[in-house]
Amino acid sequence: MILHELVDFEILRVIWWVLLGVLLIGFALTDGFDLGVGALLPFVARTDVERRVAINTVGPVWEGNQVWFILGGGAIFAAWPPLYAVSFSGFYLAMFLILAALILRPVGFKYRSKRDDERWRTAWDWALFVGGFVPALVFGVAVGNVLQGVPFYLTEDLMPMYEGNLFGLLNPYALLAGLVSLSMLVMHGAAWLVLKTEGIVAHRARIFGGYAAVSTIVLFVLAGFWLAAGIDGYAFAGEVVTDGPSNPLMSEVEKGGSWMTAYGARPWIAVAPVLGILGAGLALLGFKAGKEGWTMIASKLSILGVISTVGLTMFPFILPSSIEPNSSLTVWDSSSSQLTLFVMLVSAVIFVPIILAYTAWVYKVLWGKVTSEDVLDNSDSVY
């Protein structure tokens, strides 16, 4: 089959790097508000009915939203196998925690209101809180570690060997990144609740959302300065082959320098951090002014900006190795083969528009606020 050579290997790699970003951003934009609602649940909703209202705003959509995450995992496996192999095994126990949290969450949504028992429901409320809070934090912690480089190396057989441990992941910079991610998703969850509820739940969400927007801005800026001042970047040392075989050991990488050189080389990427800050600022104004639709859009823009900032700052690096920089995974040496990337691209081109179309339709059908009357009138069929 020669068809797949229609698109250059180098271009396919860049496309899949962009698509990986699209999936992660898609995940943060959709499932992100579910996580945020979970993390906010005990604070914005105090009574059972309030909690059911909050839960039912995400009730019909969390399942579809979560697929962005599953698909993100699948796309990493299919398009960036070395990244999948190194990161999932390296972050082993952290991954287990995320898994446990993400399993608790669906079960919590589905099972919480199936018994009319206060202890049962309170227990599931905490499960939903953990299921929202933990992943929102841990995803950021993971990104914080990736920016610093991760202690792994590849053997000659390309077997990933990881030298760190769970507690090594919880370093100060990574925790700061975790808080950025948590604030951002809480802001997003609050924006969603303001949009989908009314009365006291919406009122509390507006207040928490405002705090979260401020904290997103402050922590994001702080993380940026810290990255510039205190964290080593990575760069290619020798010749860079962009369409060679996917073998990370074939290129030379050195640690040192700064990630910020990317902004000298490609000044336009500054758009991303600006969008991250501006979006959160607009969301803050939106929360204050009670412009719920605008708040949601502003929050989305902020997430888009923050996640893009990380990717664009690191490009072409995906997962640098702190202990053996030559093992670092980059866009040019960690992808699948040209054929696989092409086949996947064709599937994505066919299915992503279809997915977006039916997802939009589902949201349209479900348009409108969830009220306590809705919950009480349909007590048997809703969550």
Next chain:
Amino acid sequence: MELDIVELSRLQFAMTAMFHFLFVPLTLGLSIIVAIMETVYVMTNRPIWRQMTKFWATLFGINFVLGVATGITMEFQFGMNWSYYSHYVGDVFGAPLAIEGLMAFFLEATFVGLMFFGWDKLSKVAHCVVTWLVAIGSNFSALWILIANGWMQNPVGAQFNPMSMRMEMTSFFEVIFNHVAQAKFVHTVSAGYVTASVFVLGVSAWYLLKDRHIELARRSIAVAASFGLASALSVVILGDESGYSATHTQKMKLAAIEGMWETHEAPEPFNLVGLPDMEERETQFAVKIPVVMGLIGTRSLTEEMPGINELVIEAEERIENGLVAYDALMQIRAARGQATPAQTALFEAHSEDLGFAFLLKRYVEDPRDATQEQIEMAAADTIPGVPQLFWAFRVMVVLGFAFIGVMAYFFIRANFYRMSFPRWALRAAVIAIPTPWIAAEMGWFVAEFGRQPWTVDGVLPTALSVSNLSVAQVALTLAGFVTFYSILFVIEMGLMVKYIRKGPYLDVPETEAWVRKHRERLAGNGPSTQPAE
């Protein structure tokens, strides 16, 4: 004793996969049964069918969520515990998983919310379409997962690339039209349909025994028995198809299932029962039926089927051959991209057996240093656990045939005996509820345990596929999964039982009105007339 990382990782994978597959078959089948019921509702407009749809959909939902939740583990686990596998075959194996997400899982997960929350927001027809989309999504999902699994059993359309040290896809079409995958797909989804049919049949039978929800139970039995009969036949036929493909792709697995140690003159007899003995390499007390195995395996009377001992000798030859490939690979690698055409040609000529050289890694660091004795040991490792496979297979097959009998019986009673079911038959149907799960788990056991010692047949040994983790880490997560999953299982079962006891929603006044009207009509037409469906 060294409780090694390979055994622990396998145990964890087996445990989480088998747990996941407690929920999947019911999702596959019940989604379609619910969609059929809703279609009848849309076509006939009778509220009883809406009530049935909603009732079975509630049970579907309780089950579905755990299938989804435990499915996340499956997708993560390859990277977490099988990182060398992920690197080595991700180029081929990852694609069907990702396409599953794009094409199938997105569909089912996006619409399942509307299926539960959209009753008042959608027209009848639109809601019915949504229910079908959920059913189609879950079944497509199985298709792509089985394409990925089929590739592990029969790795077509891929080649080893010495530069990137991994298998790379050479033909996507060969990967998706892999006949092993296709046969497995239909076999597996049919098994799911049987599971759901037995479940619907059993629960309805329980209602009839308790004299509750008669209208719902009878109609549900009618649907389950027809759907179940067709599916039970399909399971057995496609299971046979899988056996036939194994003759050509996984000879060792087939020989092990049959406890067939020596190559027999064609046509092979079938070992009905017997006691396979791994030490003596023979199947004791075998009750043989002449000719049958030859017919199942080769569909001919003249083609020979190799026995285990012959296959071990073959494996030894392939190891020797693989060592040539391994040596050439090491030279290519040492040349750092400057390999001579002769080296490359030598590698390519033998690369098909490269995986067999890796079998030696269990015994020596560099396979080229292996002694003859080690080569023989590695060749003997290609024999999977014969007694386990032999018996698991037989349990599955006996149950498979039993399902045909059960479904045929209820189909006949439902259609030709005016839905009158003897109490013993109803009791048997209730007791039978867990059996399709046993059959399904046995089926997976045969497929995957029978694939050992490989993760990808003939390509990558299981022992080499694992991540570089500590025993403590995997033991911790294994304990975590066992505890966590056990709790979830108890909760799920509790809710299932609660909602079965509770029965259908009685908040559908129109249903009651309809039933009343129906009774009046019946009374008018004479008491023996059964409701026209």
